[in-house]
Amino acid sequence: MADTGDTLEDILDAAARGQFPPADGGTTVVAQPSPRDAGVIAFTAHSVVFTDEDPHWVRATLAAVDCDALAASMHPRFLGALLERTGRATDTIDLLTVAGPLPGDPPLELREVSDPDHPRVRRALRRRDDVRVWAADGGVLVLGRGVAGRWETAIEVDEGVRHRGLGRDLARAARHLVPGGAPVWSQQAAGNARSIRAFQAAGFRPVGSEALLAPRVSPAPPARSAYAG
Numbered sequence: 001m002a003d004t005g006d007t008l009e010d011i012l013d014a015a016a017r018g019q020f021p022p023a024d025g026g027t028t029v030v031a032q033p034s035p036r037d038a039g040v041i042a043f044t045a046h047s048v049v050f051t052d053e054d055p056h057w058v059r060a061t062l063a064a065v066d067c068d069a070l071a072a073s074m075h076p077r078f079l080g081a082l083l084e085r086t087g088r089a090t091d092t093i094d095l096l097t098v099a100g101p102l103p104g105d106p107p108l109e110l111r112e113v114s115d116p117d118h119p120r121v122r123r124a125l126r127r128r129d130d131v132r133v134w135a136a137d138g139g140v141l142v143l144g145r146g147v148a149g150r151w152e153t154a155i156e157v158d159e160g161v162r163h164r165g166l167g168r169d170l171a172r173a174a175r176h177l178v179p180g181g182a183p184v185w186s187q188q189a190a191g192n193a194r195s196i197r198a199f200q201a202a203g204f205r206p207v208g209s210e211a212l213l214a215p216r217v218s219p220a221p222p223a224r225s226a227y228a229g
Contacts, residue, residue, distance in 0.1 A: 008033045008050045009148040011041075015207050016098050016183040021046040025069055027062060029055040033148040036127075038086060039212040040073050041096060047073035050148075051213075053085060079211055088213040094187035095196060097204035099174075101181050106173035108166075110134035110141065127214070128152060134177070141170045143177055143184070147212070151184045155198070167198030175203065187212075 008030050011021065021028060023045035032038045032052045041048045049058050061081050065072040072078055074093060083090060113121065113133040121133050128144030135141075138158045146152035153174035157167045171186070178184040187210055188195040200206075 006030060007148070008048065009150075011048055012148055012150055012185075015043070016100075016185075020044065020207070021048065027059070027073055029058050036215065037147045037212065038088060038214075039090075039147070039210060040079070040082075041208050041210045042074050043208040045070055049073060049082075051082065051086065053082070057085070058082075074209060074211065083213060086213060087216065089216045090211055090213050092189045092191075093209050093211045095190055095206055096185065096187055096208045096210040097199055097206050098183050098185045099199075099202065099204040100183055101178050102172070102175040104176060106169075106176040108136055108169045108173060110136050110173060113140075127212075132177075134173075136166065136170060139166050139170050141173055141177075143174055146185070151178045151182050153178075153184050153186050155195075167195065168201040171199045171202035171204065 006028070011028070011030070014020070020043050023043075025045050027047045027049060029049045029051070032050055038051045039049075041050075051058065062069075062072045062078055065075045065077050067075050067077075079090065082088075111134060113135050121131060125131055125144075128142075128146045131142065131144035133140060133142050138160065140156045142154045144152060153171065155167060155170040155174075157170070174184050174186075186199055186204055188199060190209070
């Protein structure tokens with residue numbers, strides 16, 4: 001049940017083109033794009049809650065949060081109430097970034113990983129469809145379809161090869177590998193300044209913050225580096 005004619009895919013497609021919801025302090029509630037994905041995206045002065053819960057409950061719960069209305073959708077009290085109501089789990093509130101595709105080959109040599117038991121493949125399949133994984137010397141690049149079918153990328157860089165620009169090159173490589181001329185999205189934890197710098201150096205621009213609520217599953221294998229996305 002939703003209170004707008006737009007879908008989350010519509011909203012994200014517009015944001016990738018630089019067209020955002022009105023900065024009016026409001027909240028838009030839309031249906032989940034899939035049973036897997038629910039959550040909140042906060043754009044500038046406008047939030048989008050994507051859930052199959054009753055929009056009236058969402059709005060009443062937001063109104064009950066004792067804080068500035070602009071911050072209510074990402075307030076721990078609202079997110080906690082949404083988690084409790086849905087029985088879901090979440091990790092961090094991430095910076096949501098996007099970049100357009102680039103022509104030609106990636107700027108570094110990559111080897112595609114086809115092993116379905118590779119830890120990064122198993123981890124990615126919990127959040128994305130059509131997952132492909134490439135390895136470089138000292139790093140890993142993941143590309144797959146995530147929330148609302150958007151193409152998402154994540155990277156990892158080994159500790160021993162940090163500060164050499166590999167994170168930036170892997171993030172930029174995703175822009176060469178995304179199919180069909182589509183934009184590519186990525187999330188970085190707000191405290192992971194190293195990852196944020198790498199993605200912005202690769203041309204990804206911030207569009208908002210995002211909290212994803214996923215069905216509860218057993219813990220994922222630990223990431224091997226500071227660049228996980």
